[in-house]
Amino acid sequence: MSGAEIFLQQLIIGLSNGMIIALIALGYTMVYGIIELINFAHGDLFMLGCFAALTLMGLFGLDHVATGSSGVWPGLLLMLIVVPLFCGGLNWVVDRFAYRHLRESTKLAPLVSAIGVSFVFMNLGLLWGGVPMKVFGFGRAAAAPKDFPELLSNTNLLGQSTVQFSGKDLMVFVVTLPLMALLTWYVKSTRAGKAMRAVAQDRLAAQLMGIPVDRVIGQTFLIGGALAGVASVVFAIYNNTIYYQMGYRAGIDAFTAAVLGGIGSLPGAVLGGLVIGLARAFCDQYIETRWTNVLVFAVLILVLVFRPSGLLGAPAKEKV
């Protein structure tokens, strides 16, 4: 491979992973935008989504379907409907029972609660991995990484080129791009989206205007969770390995992306996700894989220290 081809290859890998990070980051940024909570459990919600997807594969025998055959489409569609519903619903329930009572409390209380939820989710993932199903290896070594069956083939769509652009890469963009457009339209142009923005701006004023604040916040959790659910399906099909501790790393990457783009800003989260995905890919290639995480965290700290409003965020208004 020539230098330019290597670069192009890393660009594709980085963009594909970046789109997945962006989907998770959208959930962070929406929740932070509306109640200023760093939803620590969001990455672990994404992890549970992956386990839900694998369970569906097992339940419907999709692991027997030949890779890349037309038989995978109903299964893919099923996962893309059920897993977001599961994740969104779970996120809504968590908000209802763990965060809603803490709205008027100190700012650290919901954050600590979210850390607690993250631990509960991670533990659920560990136990879930022990479910005696064939796709989970019949419960042997619950903590071990699980293989996610290959649904889409790795055949290069670019024909004889040395640069790989497979059906998986295409799937990432086909699923995520319309979803992001839909989300933008929803938040910008619908009545519910307007209510969401109003609550984000000033909760009390929104309440005085007759907006059911708790319901709007619940909706935000629902949508953010559903996006994480889509991300988990796409991730599982793209990377083919899931394990119960993956939520932490994914969550940190996505949170960094959200902060980098400007937390609270939807286009910012997407931009941040792409930048983080590309930075990871190029660091893996041109520096060393073992320094990639250090790079991501260094980006996070530097952005927070020097430009806390991020790339696209409005200048932070300090609330004393």
Place this chain on the structure above:
Amino acid sequence: MATQRRILFHWLFLLVAALIPVVELALPGRLHFGDLLRPIFIMAMLGLGLNILTGFTGLLNLGVAAFMAVGAYSYAILTCDIYPFRLGFWPATLVTVLVGLTVGLLLGLPTIRLRGDYLAIVTLGFGEIVEDVLKNLDSITKGTQGINPLPSPSVFGYRFRPETYQPWYYLFLGILALLVLLNRNLHRSRIGRAWISIREDELASSCMGINPMKMKLLAFALGAAQCSLAGALWASYLGSSGEPGNYDFQVSIIAVCIVIVGGMGNVGGVLLGALVIMGFNSIVLETVTNFLKAHQLISSSNVFTSPGNWKYMLYGLALILMMRFRPEGLLPSKQLKAELHPPEPNVPPPAS
């Protein structure tokens, strides 16, 4: 009167703690509670360090394990034979505390201006960076092997041995008692009151002539120093720096659990928190597992019936339920309790 009783209570507590190994020796059977208490002492020190930051000053730190790692590795480098320093126990510990202080200052200087939750994330990132750097700089830190073996410390001419735990126990207990005294006095001093006023209302406290930046920085430095002291003692106890993975995010979170479950801002609460959280982990969970195994109630192949696999679920639920029903902790400080449970404003005055 109340103060006198409390002081008496503290001495009583220390006496009981000091008697545990003696009583164990006298009793038949092979009890080893004193042995199990040593890591609890270490975690209590870590909790005390975090308490300065989170409990007193209200700055959530999600990366105290990194300070502990800094302590453990600098102690290891200062004492291990393969490095040129080869210091004894006390000088190495002292230098380690100074290193921790410096690291706390260096991390605090650029980040102290950040808002509460952003600061929490920066400290989390710092924790991850330290872990990865320790792993990757294997020419100095020996990568995942850790630096070992460390010579057993010799304190006041007495050489410690890994097999007998009693001397370690008393060393840790003594240092912990000193730290408790230090933290109590800090809490009541001018500095401690300044920290608490920043936690309650930063703007108001700066109007009262307190420099919040300076005070927060001091909290960072002192908290980091205590955490690295915990790390140094931990390394001396292990006889190794441990591997970088021993100081990961979960250790930081356990420290947060200790401070929050025990009672933020209250030294006694932190001790109770360490006893509850760590005791649950190393004594209750262990005993239950062994009991179940001995009676053939569980097999190690089944994931669900092994109590150890439910540990983080219980920690997580503890955090959630504490925040919901008792955010001030089991043994809260008076101020925090009053703040979190304000009296009902709308109660009509009693008719006269």
